[in-house]
Amino acid sequence: MWNRDDKDSEFSQMIEARLSRRRFLAGTAAVSAGAFLSLNPITKAFAAQQPSKLLNFEAVPASTADALIVPKGYKATPLLSWGDPIFPNAPEFDQSGKQDSQAQLSQFGDNTDGMSLFPISDNRAVIAVNNEYTNYEYLFDHGGNAMTKDDVLKAQAAHGVTVFEIVRSGSQWKLDKAGKRNRRITASTEMMLTGPAAGHDLMKTKLDPQGMKPLGTFNNCANGQTPWGTYLTCEENFNGYFGTSGSATVSDDHKRYGIVASKSSYQWHDTDERFDVAKHPNEPHRFGWVVEIDPNDPTSTPLKRTALGRFKHENAALLIDDSGHIVVYLGDDERGEHLYKFVSKNKYQPGNDAANRNLLEEGTLYVAKFDMDDEELKGSGQWVELTHGKNGLTKENGFNDQAEVMIFARRAATQVGATTMDRPEWVAVHPDNQHVFCTLTNNKNRGVKDNQPVGGPNPRKENHYGQIVRWVPSKGSHIGDTFEWDLYLIAGNPTVHKDNLYAGSENITADNMFNSPDGIGFDKAGRLWIQTDGNYSNKGDFAGQGNNQMLCGDSVTGEVRRFLTGPIACEITGLTFSADYKTMFVGVQHPGEKGAPSHFPDGGSSKPRSTIMAITREDGGVIGA
Numbered sequence: 001m002w003n004r005d006d007k008d009s010e011f012s013q014m015i016e017a018r019l020s021r022r023r024f025l026a027g028t029a030a031v032s033a034g035a036f037l038s039l040n041p042i043t044k045a046f047a048a049q050q051p052s053k054l055l056n057f058e059a060v061p062a063s064t065a066d067a068l069i070v071p072k073g074y075k076a077t078p079l080l081s082w083g084d085p086i087f088p089n090a091p092e093f094d095q096s097g098k099q100d101s102q103a104q105l106s107q108f109g110d111n112t113d114g115m116s117l118f119p120i121s122d123n124r125a126v127i128a129v130n131n132e133y134t135n136y137e138y139l140f141d142h143g144g145n146a147m148t149k150d151d152v153l154k155a156q157a158a159h160g161v162t163v164f165e166i167v168r169s170g171s172q173w174k175l176d177k178a179g180k181r182n183r184r185i186t187a188s189t190e191m192m193l194t195g196p197a198a199g200h201d202l203m204k205t206k207l208d209p210q211g212m213k214p215l216g217t218f219n220n221c222a223n224g225q226t227p228w229g230t231y232l233t234c235e236e237n238f239n240g241y242f243g244t245s246g247s248a249t250v251s252d253d254h255k256r257y258g259i260v261a262s263k264s265s266y267q268w269h270d271t272d273e274r275f276d277v278a279k280h281p282n283e284p285h286r287f288g289w290v291v292e293i294d295p296n297d298p299t300s301t302p303l304k305r306t307a308l309g310r311f312k313h314e315n316a317a318l319l320i321d322d323s324g325h326i327v328v329y330l331g332d333d334e335r336g337e338h339l340y341k342f343v344s345k346n347k348y349q350p351g352n353d354a355a356n357r358n359l360l361e362e363g364t365l366y367v368a369k370f371d372m373d374d375e376e377l378k379g380s381g382q383w384v385e386l387t388h389g390k391n392g393l394t395k396e397n398g399f400n401d402q403a404e405v406m407i408f409a410r411r412a413a414t415q416v417g418a419t420t421m422d423r424p425e426w427v428a429v430h431p432d433n434q435h436v437f438c439t440l441t442n443n444k445n446r447g448v449k450d451n452q453p454v455g456g457p458n459p460r461k462e463n464h465y466g467q468i469v470r471w472v473p474s475k476g477s478h479i480g481d482t483f484e485w486d487l488y489l490i491a492g493n494p495t496v497h498k499d500n501l502y503a504g505s506e507n508i509t510a511d512n513m514f515n516s517p518d519g520i521g522f523d524k525a526g527r528l529w530i531q532t533d534g535n536y537s538n539k540g541d542f543a544g545q546g547n548n549q550m551l552c553g554d555s556v557t558g559e560v561r562r563f564l565t566g567p568i569a570c571e572i573t574g575l576t577f578s579a580d581y582k583t584m585f586v587g588v589q590h591p592g593e594k595g596a597p598s599h600f601p602d603g604g605s606s607k608p609r610s611t612i613m614a615i616t617r618e619d620g621g622v623i624g625a
Contacts, residue, residue, distance in 0.1 A: 054554045055561045062546030063565040066598050070564045078601045081609040082110045086164050088177045097141035101153035110134035110158040111610045112587040114223030117576040123168040126181045128231035128295040130220035134158040149271040156187035159218040163295050183298040187216035194361045197306035200403040202285050214286035224316030228356040231293045234313035238287035248278035305360040308342045309409035317427035326359045327478040331424030335443045336452045338413045339368040339424045343479050367418040372455040378486035384416045391416045420452045428520045437470045439517040465491040465515045507558040521575040527624050528553040533571040548572050569596035584615040584623045
C-alpha cells in the first residue's frame, strides 16, 4: 500500500492524480455501457440494449460468522464434503484422522475447487470437481509430523479430481453412490501426454523411459468444459510437491517454476522417489499442464494437453470462434506472470465428437502484451505467437524445438516481451461470445520489482485488492492478433481509502467491497459471478470486508452486489449450475485453515471440511433472476 505519506510521495501523488476514481470512471466507463462496449461493431447492439435488471436478490452484508450465508429466499445445503464416501461400500468419514489411504481412495478428495456439471437427463447429472490440495493438520491425527509411506499415499489420494453422479428428487440434488460414472483420479493415476512435448527427452524418466505416461495430477485449481463433453482440469502450484532430503542443483528453468532443492512440506519425496528432484530432475516437467478427462467413461485415460503450455494454470475458458477454431484463454496464477491464448489447428465439427476430441492436441499458443499507458485504464493489446523459430524463440535463445517452448512457456513469454500481470486467475467468456473477463487477484510485487512496472491493466503499486480486466477481440475474431481492453472493476476499500484507486472503482462501495477476486463465471443470462480468495482479517486495509464471499455483477451497468459470505478462513471457489439454472453449486475450500476456529459444515466440535454447497431458491426459481 502507498499514500501521500510514503517515501516515494512525489510518485504517489502523480499516480493518484492521474488515476483517481473520477478519472477511472471518465476514462473507462466502467459503470456504464459506454466506450468499452462500443469498441467494435459486434458489441454495438449489445451496448444499445436497455440494461436488464439482472440482479434480483437482496444483497447480504459482510460477515465473520462460521456459516455460509445466502440472500433472503435462498437456502444452501451441503452436497458433498471431504471424506464423504462416493461408492456403496466406502467407509464414512472418520474425524480421528486415522483412516488409511485405501479409505481416502473411495472418498471425496479434499479442498474442492473448480468444477463442471454434465447433464445426463433432467434429473441426473455428473459433476467433475478438482481436489486441489489437503491440510495435514486435519488429514492426519499427527498433523503431518510423523509421515509414513501410507500417509503419503493417503495425501496423494486426497488430491486430484472426483467424478460423481447426482440425482434430483424434487428440487434437491443428492449424490448417487451407485453411479456408474463415479471415479477418483489422484496423484497416482496413469495419464497420457499428447502434443509437442509428448515423448520429448525432457519428459523421460527412469520410471517412464518413453516420456509418455506420467502418473497423476495434483494441485488442480480451476477448470474448463468442452462442447464435446469433456472436463479440463488445470495443474497449478505443482512445484510444492517436489524437493529432496539430500543435495541437488536445480536449473534456472526449475527455479522459474518454484522448484527448489530442499525438503518439501508435503514430504512425498521421502517415500515416493519420483518427487525427489535430485533423483528425477525431469519429473517436474510432467506437471503444470491442462488435463482433459472424459467424465462419462471411468475407464478412460486422462490426457495431458501439452499444446496449451506449461505454467501454473488457473482455469481454461474455452469458446468456439466464428471461424470454427477452438480458442482457450488461460491465466498463469503467479505474481508477474502472464495471460495466454490457445487456438486449435483444426476446426470444430458439430456432431463429430470423435474428431473434436483431438482439437486440443494441435494448435498455437499466444501470450498477451498490453498497452502500458499510465494515463489510461483502457487500450489495445496484441497476442504474440509462441512458436519455435518466431519472435526470438530460437536455438540461439535457448529453445531447441517447439516442445521446449511449451515446457518452458514462462521463459518463452519473457523472451517475446509479454506483459507481467497481477496474478491472472480465472477467465470467463460472456454469453455473447465476445467479451472476455479475467480476475487479477493481487500483486505485492507490482511497482517493487523492476520487471513489474505500474501501468496498463495493472495500475496500482503493491496491489493487494485486485481488479478484473476485460477485452474484446478486434473485428470480432478471437483467432486474431489484437484486442481492446479496459477494467470492469478495481477492488478496494472506500471506507479506509478515499479518492484514489485503493478505494476501488466507482462501482465499489462500502456495501459491496471485497478484495482478491479469484473465481468468476457467467450464467446464461449474463450475470457475472465473482468469488474471492483474499485477506479475511477484517482489519486495517481489509476492515469491514469480512470473510471471503461471492458477488454478482452486471457486465453492462457495472453494478456489483454481494450474494453470499463463507465461513471462517475459507476461500469461495468452484462454480457450476444445473441445466435449468435453478441450482448453483459452489465450493467452500479450506474452512478453518491454519487452525482458525471453524467447524463448518457440521458444527459442534467437528473438524472443518471442504464442501460443495447446493444453493436453491425457496420458490424454485432461477438463481439470481
